[in-house]
Amino acid sequence: MQLTDNWQPSASLDVLRQRAALFQTIRNFFQQRNVLEVDTPILGRFGVTDLHLENLETTLSFFPNQRFQLQTSPEYAMKRLLAAYGQSIYQLGKVFRDDEVGRFHNPEFTMLEWYRINFTMQDLINEVVTLLRDVLGAREVHQTTYQRLFQKYLNLDPLTASIAELQNCLVNDERIADLVKRETDKDTLLQLAMSLVIEPQLKKSDITVVERFPASQAALAELDDDERVALRFEVYVGGIELANGYQELTHAAHQQLRFNHDNQLRKQFGKNMKPTDFRLLEALDAGMPNCSGVALGFDRLLMLVTGVSDIRQVLPFSITCA
Amino acid sequence: MANYSTNEFKAGLKIMQDGEPCNIIDNEVVKPGKGQAFNRVRIRKLISGKVVEKTFKSGESVEGADVVDMELAYLYNDGEFWHFMNNETFEQLAADAKAVGDSTKWLVEQDTCTLTLWNGNPIAVTPPNFVELEIVETDPGLKGDTAGTGGKPATLSTGAVVRVPLFVQTGEVVKVDTRSGEYVSRVQK
Numbered sequence: 001m002q003l004t005d006n007w008q009p010s011a012s013l014d015v016l017r018q019r020a021a022l023f024q025t026i027r028n029f030f031q032q033r034n035v036l037e038v039d040t041p042i043l044g045r046f047g048v049t050d051l052h053l054e055n056l057e058t059t060l061s062f063f064p065n066q067r068f069q070l071q072t073s074p075e076y077a078m079k080r081l082l083a084a085y086g087q088s089i090y091q092l093g094k095v096f097r098d099d100e101v102g103r104f105h106n107p108e109f110t111m112l113e114w115y116r117i118n119f120t121m122q123d124l125i126n127e128v129v130t131l132l133r134d135v136l137g138a139r140e141v142h143q144t145t146y147q148r149l150f151q152k153y154l155n156l157d158p159l160t161a162s163i164a165e166l167q168n169c170l171v172n173d174e175r176i177a178d179l180v181k182r183e184t185d186k187d188t189l190l191q192l193a194m195s196l197v198i199e200p201q202l203k204k205s206d207i208t209v210v211e212r213f214p215a216s217q218a219a220l221a222e223l224d225d226d227e228r229v230a231l232r233f234e235v236y237v238g239g240i241e242l243a244n245g246y247q248e249l250t251h252a253a254h255q256q257l258r259f260n261h262d263n264q265l266r267k268q269f270g271k272n273m274k275p276t277d278f279r280l281l282e283a284l285d286a287g288m289p290n291c292s293g294v295a296l297g298f299d300r301l302l303m304l305v306t307g308v309s310d311i312r313q314v315l316p317f318s319i320t321c322a
Numbered sequence: 323m324a325n326y327s328t329n330e331f332k333a334g335l336k337i338m339q340d341g342e343p344c345n346i347i348d349n350e351v352v353k354p355g356k357g358q359a360f361n362r363v364r365i366r367k368l369i370s371g372k373v374v375e376k377t378f379k380s381g382e383s384v385e386g387a388d389v390v391d392m393e394l395a396y397l398y399n400d401g402e403f404w405h406f407m408n409n410e411t412f413e414q415l416a417a418d419a420k421a422v423g424d425s426t427k428w429l430v431e432q433d434t435c436t437l438t439l440w441n442g443n444p445i446a447v448t449p450p451n452f453v454e455l456e457i458v459e460t461d462p463g464l465k466g467d468t469a470g471t472g473g474k475p476a477t478l479s480t481g482a483v484v485r486v487p488l489f490v491q492t493g494e495v496v497k498v499d500t501r502s503g504e505y506v507s508r509v510q511k
Binding site: 001002050052053099100101102103104105174175176178179183187188191192194195196217219234241244295 | 329332350351352353354355356357358359360362374375376377378379380
């Protein structure tokens with residue numbers, strides 16, 4: 001993707017009108033449900049420890065010894081609000097991620113993130129589906145587990161398969177064969193299978209909810225009673241990964257372990273280790289209510305509403321002409 | 323040759339794959355929100371001509387291929403090699419049958435062709451988009467027949483066979499689009 005010198009917008013006026021209408025629809029949806037809109041800082045002291053997410057960093061002349069991070073999601077700050085006020089909240093605003101430019105990626109994008117007090121993962125899945133059907137019209141909904149999905153499309157149990165079994169299963173696909181042969185990390189192989197083999201086969205017109213990801217991909221989700229899987233779900237529509245949600249981990253010590261584990265993986269993958277957000281940990285320690293939360297890519301949802309195939313077409317100015 | 327990171331992938335970049343220089347046709351990033359990003363790349367293998375899809379982990383490095391295109395004038399064929407010359411330096415290069423391939427039927431002396439060199443050796447020859455060649459054999463058509471209703475085959479001086487309108491006769495020079503192999507027009511001598 002090349003930078004351009006064009007001054008003209010990347011989205012049409014018609015799409016910008018649809019963009020404004022979608023903001024309105026979403027705000028109405030949450031107002032009706034008594035969920036409070038918040039706008040937490042995007043510029044903050046801490047970033048994320050996730051292995052595959054990179055914050056953009058900047059400095060402030062007023063605090064010369066401290067680096068600041070543009071948030072990849074408002075998650076940590078929103079959780080501090082949850083711990084402090086115990087109120088269901090949503091945020092509709094910009095976030096930033098380094099290293100992502102493509103048909104479905106712009107480094108600066110709009111995220112809808114919300115947290116519901118005392119919701120189970122299933123309660124929240126139901127609410128996500130209701131919102132999507134409000135926005136996109138009636139669509140068929142399929143809900144399945146990560147395990148069943150792999151069994152259906154690859155005839156393989158992702159929870160028990162060895163790395164060799166995964167390699168043997170994927171190596172027949174010529175498009176990925178070379179990578180499969182040299183890749184020895186199980187989660188990378190699972191993500192490869194999910195993104196390049198399974199996802200493209202999901203029915204484009206339908207809403208597909210995949211839940212109970214392997215514990216190794218739990219991120220900040222609570223583990224299930226079956227501790228091999230986490231209470232994490234993803235929603236796919238039209239071949240697009242649209243939303244990622246959890247029944248939230250509320251235990252500070254467990255959160256600390258996840259941060260440490262992330263940093264170990266970062267080290268192993270040759271990435272820098274990240275300081276962990278001690279304020280989030282203290283907030284969890286003070287007591288975070290049981291809740292579920294989800295982040296949904298607003299621009300991707302607008303792509304589905306407008307039927308365009310490139311995220312640039314739904315942004316006033318994409319990064320290539322920002 | 324330098325290595326390229328997947329971040330540098332773009333259409334036209336030349337990389338080595340399966341021991342063969344390849345041209346990237348397009349490159350798409352596939353990134354799960356919480357997972358490893360992948361580059362899905364379509365490449366054309368420059369020797370076999372095959373188009374294949376490959377996948378890389380974003381951030382991986384791939385060996386670059388020393389591939390350059392040069393504009394050279396076609397000189398002659400000695401039976402084994404096709405000889406070309408740089409009109410500025412007068413340096414000559416010889417391409418073998420494998421490199422010339424089907425282009426042999428469009429090579430006209432003094433025409434400027436594009437030679438693709440890998441490590442300095444020609445691996446492909448692309449003729450100009452339009453060439454002018456004499457018809458050496460075609461059935462006499464009916465006089466007065468104008469619009470080409472399907473036309474008739476004509477053999478050109480290089481051996482190429484193209485369909486020409488019925489009114490075009492042996493001995494005439496025609497202009498042909500080498501990309502489609504189609505007749506364009508008659509050329510007034």
